[in-house]
Amino acid sequence: MKAFLLAAAATLVISALSAPAHAGTPVSLRLDTTDADRRITLGDLFDGVSGPAANIVVAARLGPTAVLEAGQVQVSARRAGFDWTNSNGIRRIIVREGQDYGGVAAGGKTLAGAARGNVEVLAYARSLTAGEIVQPQDLVWVKMAGAPMDAPRDADAVIGLAAKRPLREGAAVQSRDVAAAQVIKTGDLINVTYDDGGISLSLQGKAMAAAATGDVFAVQNTLSKKVIQAVATGPGSAAVGPQAQALQARSQPVRFAAR
Numbered sequence: 001m002k003a004f005l006l007a008a009a010a011t012l013v014i015s016a017l018s019a020p021a022h023a024g025t026p027v028s029l030r031l032d033t034t035d036a037d038r039r040i041t042l043g044d045l046f047d048g049v050s051g052p053a054a055n056i057v058v059a060a061r062l063g064p065t066a067v068l069e070a071g072q073v074q075v076s077a078r079r080a081g082f083d084w085t086n087s088n089g090i091r092r093i094i095v096r097e098g099q100d101y102g103g104v105a106a107g108g109k110t111l112a113g114a115a116r117g118n119v120e121v122l123a124y125a126r127s128l129t130a131g132e133i134v135q136p137q138d139l140v141w142v143k144m145a146g147a148p149m150d151a152p153r154d155a156d157a158v159i160g161l162a163a164k165r166p167l168r169e170g171a172a173v174q175s176r177d178v179a180a181a182q183v184i185k186t187g188d189l190i191n192v193t194y195d196d197g198g199i200s201l202s203l204q205g206k207a208m209a210a211a212a213t214g215d216v217f218a219v220q221n222t223l224s225k226k227v228i229q230a231v232a233t234g235p236g237s238a239a240v241g242p243q244a245q246a247l248q249a250r251s252q253p254v255r256f257a258a259r
Contacts, residue, residue: 024083031143033095035061040095042080045073053080061095065170067125067140068093092125092140094170121147122155122173128163133181135159139173150175180212183235192219192230194241205230205238214247 027048035044038061043054058076059068070090077084125140139155152158152175161178184190184207194201208218211232219230219238231244239247 024078024081027077027082027084029084029086029090029093033093033143034097035095036097038062040066040068042077042082044095045093046077046082046084049077049080049082053082056080059095061097064097064168066095067169068095090141094123094125094140094142096170119144119147121151122158124167124169124171124173127169128167130163130165131181132163134161134163134178142170144172148172148174180214182210182212184211184217184232184238186210188236189222190219190236190238192228192238192240193233193243195239196242207238211238 025048027046030045030047033040033045035041039057040059040061041054042049042056042058045058056076058073059066070086070093073093074084074086120141121144122139123142123144125138128134128138136155136159139158152173157175158173158178160181162181164177164179167177186207186209188207190205190207192203192205204222205219205228206222208220208227211217213232213234215232216229217232217238218227220227228240230238230240231247233239233244233247238244
């Protein structure tokens with residue numbers, strides 16, 4: 001009998017420990033997260049949050065945009081009694097300057113809202129300077145009201161490319177924002193090689209234009225002053241002949257995808 005009671009007690013303890021915690025009120029992330037007063041609240045972030053909880057401040061927006069860690073936002077919602085499952089596995093949430101909506105003003109009136117977005121767009125998770133190389137962690141998918149005409153459909157189309165101008169955190173990515181990183185500048189002295197079937201030749205040339213790896217550009221022979229077309233292979237180097245043709249063929253899909 002004593003053994004039976006101990007077993008029953010153990011079962012009750014295990015059941016209590018394994019029972020799910022009380023779930024909060026389900027909420028969903030808004031498709032277009034904006035705020036007007038630099039105070040990012042639960043009402044700005046989630047559909048389904050109402051009453052005083054909508055005014056709970058999650059973070060402050062110091063610039064035109066703010067990037068929030070999804071995990072921290074999820075914890076803030078849970079503490080307020082709301083459950084955001086984040087079924088899409090979102091890592092970062094970008095909040096843009098705009099109108100407050102979904103929140104409740106001090107007088108109890110619902111704040112007017114902007115039209116919700118319904119397009120998933122690639123955006124910059126941080127600001128980039130001109131010439132900086134785009135890394136995977138610099139990009140995040142967000143919901144916006146609309147997408148630019150040349151918005152890339154795949155992050156791989158811009159990763160590894162260089163910013164052509166300063167790019168603002170939270171801005172939608174456009175293909176014209178980036179280009180292949182230049183490895184040769186106009187006026188650089190470079191080494192031009194020809195390699196085919198065991199025959200290798202090289203000469204020194206002067207770059208007549210800037211080029212990225214795989215680009216065809218003009219090179220002037222420093223001795224004969226003759227101008228030839230070569231393919232950039234890396235910093236300070238270029239190739240002509242079969243090697244150049246093969247390199248150009250391999251790099252063509254990358255340049256096409258970035259347009």
